[in-house]
């Protein structure tokens with residue numbers, strides 16, 4: 001069984017990359033089942049959508065509203081300023097998806 005805390009920590013970088021539109025390489029999770037892999041994929045997708053707001057073709061931070069940023073700037077801002085917030089967002093999404101899957 002995995003720890004949600006450890007998994008969320010591992011997913012921080014993946015979620016940020018997806019949010020700013022960078023390619024994600026070598027993203028593999030040791031999933032116990034295809035269903036769980038799907039759940040993680042969804043948690044990454046839902047979390048990443050909360051991190052960036054696009055307005056007038058420009059990227060703004062979805063968490064504090066700062067911007068506009070370039071892709072690289074957005075990536076660095078999220079990583080430097082919101083790392084632990086992002087970890088909790090991923091944790092929440094995982095928890096919610098798990099409870100939905102269990103019911």
Ligand SMILES: [Zn+2]
Nearest residue numbers: 061063064065
């Ligand atoms: Zn921000």
